[in-house]
Amino acid sequence: MLEDQKAHFEKACENTAFQSLHVRTQDFLKTKADAYRFSFSQIQQLIVIAIDLQMWDEEIEAFWEDKESKKEALAHLQNRYETFKNTLKVYPKKAETFEKESFKIEEIEKESLGLGSCPVASPKTRCCNLMTLDAVESCGFDCSYCSIQSFYKNNTITFDKNFAEKLERLELDPAKTYHIGTGQSSDSLMWGNRSGVLEALFAFARKNPNVILELKSKSDTIAYLLENDVPKNVLCTWSLNPQVIIDNEEKRAASLQARIQSARALADKGVLVGFHFHPIVLFEGWHKAYTAIAQELLKTFTCKEVALVSMGTLTFIKPVLKKIRLRAQKSKILQMPLVDASGKYSYPLALKEQMFSTLYQAFQPWHNDVFFYLCMEDESLWQKVFGHEYANNEAFEEAMLKAYAQKIKGIR
Template identity: 45%
Template sequence: MSTKIPGDKLAQFRNAAIYSSLDRKDQSSLEELASNRRLSVQQLRQVLEIARDLQMWGIGPISSWIEELPPADPREGKRQAVKTVDTLVSRWEEERRRGPEYTGNAPVYGASPRSIMESTAPATILGSCPVASEKTRCCNLQTLDAVINCGFGCTYCTIQSFYDQGRIYLHSDLGRRLRELHLDPEGIYHIGTGQSSDSLMWGNRENLLADLFDFARRNPNVILELKTKSDNISWLLENSPPPNVLVTWSLNSEQMIRWEERGTAPLEKRLDAAARTALAGYLVGFHFHPMVPHDNWRESYAAVFSRLLSDFDPSRVAMTSFGTLTFIKPVIRAIRERGQATQVLRMPLTETAGKYSYPEDTKVDLFRFGYESLAAWHEKVFFYLCMEPAGLWEPVFGFSYPDNTSFEEAMKLSYRSKILSPRF
């Protein structure tokens, strides 16, 4: 193996977490490439990220791509480094445009192991949505951190960049904290518990759901949303629901759930749990977030939309939302550092307001397909886009809200009308 790379540069290269996870052939190919073509540290880092992506996507190794490059020409100097990296980047971007391909058997992963801790810290548990942005149309959801950190292992999860991944915190004094919250009795609040953790996977551990139900009953002006990817509904079915509690499921295509939402309930179990919960008198809802254009995505999502139309009475469905993958740099870095088999970064990343997502025409294609597939619910269920630019509403829904406040008020009015309507 060549060792012409300057010592400090070679040290940075070899100490990178991604580098150490590659096999010996890939490591040798990368070091030889960097040496013979005089790649800079930044260029080395970029090629290393490409190597990791190919590894996660299952289409590598990077050594095979390097072998197909034209022979090195030392007379070209730095220009050769630029041409080399440009060639690799161009091929990598072509693969990203191809998008996820979920063929064969999905990798077998459970939820990531984490320690369950009790928290008595005096931190405020009620706040604003952690991913809210002035650049997107936002419903101004308030978030209740009843549990801190998630026990599931979704590959695209943004929570992974906010919390210590080794620990999950359940409040030992949640009931007291909820009783001490000061809410305006004249205001209407939409509060969700599914932003810092899954709302149902813990059941009633530490009296979690009982405390939340008590909070909802004492505050009828609160719309309390429990959002989940689980099928853990036994406690819900054993207890009468406060009318202002909504139970919503994050749904996806069967391929996305099997490959990317690890440790969560399978699609069929989520749908069954939602149907049983609705029949027990709860209002339910559905979030298709993230929708992802993978192989056969139209057929896969159409099957889910068809199930909703056949299995649910829209009078018991509060909302359906659409959204897609949106990353910040720390999450992209965390995905690559974990290095599990995943296709979520196999996408054309477009930067907008410091975040990375699909181009807008791809988003419109996804969301319009979902909305049109559920046409029978258009006048009966509240539809919205989650964390998406305001300019997408008109091409998807045929209308838009002038600002976040109008969106928030329309959502609350719709939810309240169903809360106050007889269920049976």
């Protein structure tokens, strides 16, 4: 490669995941860039394809075929890549093993309490107007699809030294019902009562009975909740996926059975529980796997013990897509059809309707007694999946709060 061509190639590789590629793949791309005189954007396109294939345990070399022109060569590669990407992913029978992550724990004095509106709210999707509380910032799990990885420093978990004091001083309108969740910036339960977080949250819930406080988790760290009184306005909810997805895409999170058993243990204590199928991930065998989870929940819980079942799927913003590719970990999460979804990227609506309808029908015995909803999904899907829809976000929020309040009143 001549010096000017080398400089051109290196410039095109800046701010990409090129260095995360295997050396042989780097050499392959250099050779093809030299032979075909690819432009900046074409080189960057090749890097994205190469990274994706490497994460999916494939190699761009096997997808490549030399053609007379670069246009033909790129078109052939793109076609093979898109065909593979849109094929249902198949996971290995045995997932890779991962070393336990080391974390840096920081306790800092934050200027303000991290209370605000759901950060992924969008005017083009139906939203429940959840308020989010940053009890902890950053997560100790390593889910391949998670947006948290693009917001916080890797491997640094941040606790607010004065969280309890700030929460105690928070003044809310006593005439208004609030739905507040702590699972947006970190897992709600995995840290237990470290830095007094759960103790502060429970005191806040007792002081403010007009707050419905939701602790959302993929953890089985429930000792503090079993050993202490849990306020009746605290909901404990778990994000669920088939074990094959947990093994391959939700590294270091608790197993499916551990999550269900944790929910059962708390329900035995009189705590309201709920389940989030978010994200539902399409893979070979998805229909059977998700239906089996629904059947297990129907056998394990009564509808009186369950406040909610939500559904949603993979939706990415550009910074998260870039972060996933920069990390270049083994993951098939991006092996999926990605289409525009109100400025984000997700499955086509027809596929979403199929996956949501499949799971909802599996829960038929609970339809009249558990609150089902779609989380941050296009409003057009509600009628197709549930047979009803809400006129706006406020109507959705009102129905949700009413359903939760009725469950709280009847649980104990």
